[in-house]
Amino acid sequence: MPAADPTSGPARETHADPRPEDQPELPVARVAVDVGLAHLDRPFDYRVTPEQDATAVPGARVRVRFAGRLRDGFVLERVATTDTDRTLAPLHKVVSSEPVLTPEVAALVRAVADHYAGTFADVVRLAVPPRHAAAEKAADKLAEKTAEQAGEQAEDRAVPEAPWPDRVPGPLPAYPDGAAYADALRAGRSPRALWQVTPSAAPEADWAAGFAEAARACVEGGRGAVLLAPDQRDVARLEAACVAALGRARVVSLVAESGPAARYRAFLAAAHGRASVVVGNRAAAYAPVHDLGLVALWDDGDDLWAEPRAPYPHTREVLAVRAAQQGAAALFASYARTSELQAYVDRGWLRPVVQTRVAVRHAAPRVRVSGDDDRALARDPAARAARLPHEVFELVRSSLPSGPVLVQVPRAGGRLALVCQDCREPVRCRFCQGPTTLATGSDGLLTCRWCGRPQVEWECPICGGRHVRSPVVGASRTAAELGRAFPGVVVLQSNGETRLDGVSGTGAIVVCTPGAEPPAEGGYAAAVLLDTTLLLLRPDLRASEEALRRWFAVVALVRGGADGGSVLAVGDSSGRALQALVRVDPAGFAVRELADRADAHFPPAAKVVTIEGPAPVLQEYAALVHEPPGTETLGPVPLPVREQLPGSDGEPLLRLTLRAPVREGGALVRAAKEVAGVRSARKSEGAVRVRVDPLVLG
Template identity: 55%
Template structure:
């Protein structure tokens, strides 16, 4: 509807109709824009809960939940759908859950109308037990057998395409629809209307689809919750995993969270018995996974190749590539896209910066350009030592593909990165060079995989450095054939690294538990509740002082900062960040007080923009 508020015509939603009001004076509705109930009562309640949880506002969140209206699509005649019956779906085999401890029981509980909650650990290998998409399809079918709908969320379009194919194969195309910004306004709104009208029971989508108004919702499922694409970049910055957890608690639905690399957040939910583990027996898990090793990690390998530790591609890696190419395609994962992905001074190692915007630089065929703006950088001279020579400590995917083409002159080289992402490659022998997240699938899996420049992922100064590195490596491993079928993964990096050793152990569950313990010791999320306040120093200081005054009775409040951060492009003054941490039990008190403080600032029109992030991904 359109309503007049404070002299302006605003958009609104009708949530309920009553025959009396407690207000002295009400305004008439200016215009009914649509009679479609696009904001249902359960979703409106979820929107409020998400706003409360992330210290945001209802308006901030509702724009994520309801896509823009498309009038022509709304007036069109909806297509007729033929849905499978419960008899068609009851008694299907357990598929990827066949050997999982408790897997068959999980599916049976769904078929019987119960709401089990599980954290599933698929094998990181190209085997049926690692086919997460088939597992989601089987769970959705079991849920529909009890007359309930399912909502399955994935990070990106590639995962969405794979999941759609799997669900359509089991349930038929009429029972499945997708919700994604990539669909375009008309197609997206058409799918949304099919959901809100209760015409389709299985909804698949990316992060914003977590709010989809699925009728009689029985299951929420999420793949790879650690992917940063599942974190909303707009305020109040909700994460799809936590939105689905809130929704499951409110609507009493079943839950299925699955990933190759478990996050500390999912480990926390398992620790609190909110989720239960679904995993293969340990020995079977290790047997099905590819054989994993680190290059030059023992004395024998160093005796054969004394320069291995200093080489970007040790001799052992070439041996793995040759052996793999005799059996099929070989995946080469490179952390960075581009050619020469970052530049430093030849003499003093000072980063080469763009003289116009101070951004990072890159080089292609000896031509230096700004990574951010793309314009050429000519006549650079180091501001520290005056040298005009530069070198590239980081080699990107394009240069890597070029070098491998010279080393393997009779082998096809395929590249997938940046704006050129391949969805799939054939099972013919080839070297496939890809950046993390852009690795194409291949029928039957890769014969081998090489994880290059792992030290670049390990050097990132972030809370989730180890967790994110393992996620990228195990996701790549998930595209490789089983160890039983000769699949091999070799990582190039420091063998003494605790993260690489965790990768070798192939124990995602135990690794996540240890990560949670480390977070508890350091008083970091999810073992504690954290709020990061960002903005100009004066504004941040004002907010933090108010919060500390209001939280004086809250035990163990810890303030970190202020520390400098990168300011938004539109800001004319530097920004800082101060983080406040409290025990998890006091988390609701902290976020409630943050909302009240921000509302007070807004009402009094205080100067300075302040941005608040609850449990920020990066600290």
């Protein structure tokens, strides 16, 4: 491996050569140096001294001299020779002999960096938590004590045999092929499935218990598992289910929110093999579990799975790459279904585990849309236009005696797309179908947020209207109106700032914003979805998909249809998302959504790379990039002022979008990474942010 010159690589040092008999058997360490420069994204060779031979093991943390400075790094491997003719500099110091970067995780880090046009140094920071010396020493003592008690050598680090809790039937057998999936895990095979969880408060919809059931089958087959949930509340629920199914000794929780010491202890417990199952959020996707047999992810559509740090990997893709590399089983589960998972199903990489339509109709609450039948319209002619039609008050009044009622209202103040003032149809670009906005200081001129083209003399394709508006809604006002309509009934509010952990099973009205719905004891008797049109108006490619995901999350909190659970949505029943909600058909919606993405050339039916930076940087970038055949260029378009880059000094930022067919996606990502390497080698000025298949396109 290369050893660069003193200005860009390891410094050469002269030392007296030790005697040949003292030389290590493998005297060369290949080190991944913590340097985020794209043109230096490769390992470098260093010499291992006799004193470092026992501690400079693959995966150990080291300090090396690089370009005249001491930098951190990881030993990737030890080899006998180097392919450079230069004198190798020795490792400056072995910080810790703990092998925290396993070969499997190192290979995953490399693959993720290449997939997202990033560097190894950026991704390894996400994979390996910072060292906590006290936790490391305590873990070593525990490993030695365990080995002594087992009568084995300390380096074997045997897992203590803990008692198994009694097996409790889980929800997987309620789904066709669910029991067969668990049996395959128990037999040591690696099936890959998309578990379409039927949304309701019934036991067969308990996704956490299903994950725990799959993890126990995997551990009984002699392998480990990584189970992920998006937020801390879901992680706590998943951990409790796993502890009940496998026992405390086999399960650890790996989350950044637990603090540096606790996180590092959990990481080492997995690395030493003391814990077979790791639960956590996106920080646990790279957990060094021994003999990995299962990776599982709950609700891949949640935007928390998108890493906010470069190179911005999505946890769903990280787990897919890891399952393919390590031959592990995969289980992706959710109430809704994203286009990305549908693409996996279409390619045959995932197999659906879904209840029959008859079972879904029996288990899920009854869902209907206000004003969707002649009888409702006869009683309330304004049902389709009113924000709170008569049906809402009827449902709340009839449901309160049997339990609480949940009312979901989109949060006010969000940035929403423009709509036609007459028919409320979203205003889309006539060239690329992107969302539009009013140009600053343009006296009402509409421009596209994707391609930047002006929409001169816009006319609604549905009704022919020429006027637009931006709708706004408020949750507090809704709570006040319902409180006046139902005097004496407790009205609670739950939102991002004051989120309720749960509510009792007695009659009450709970008004919440999307994502802040508290579970109710025994499930809600009914739920109301207000202003459904507003959730569909996000200036985002995934607006319909995200709206349906949030609605299904509400449906999942309501008692099943057999127990009288009911959901009422207020909106236009002709919309595709609401029709899928009424039918409880996330699969059908995902199939049509993916087809639309293919027609519009957007992910996952196409590969998209966005480049954000000042105008001179984008001009340089466009001149350097070698686009593969079929690549389209959109923009550049201005970015909002709040989306600033470090080092941009407040200079206005633009976004350039490149998109190519899926078959050319790898070439497009490599081209983007090559440009980053050229700019890095040139020491070009100006910050730039590159995203591959960004979660938000708007």
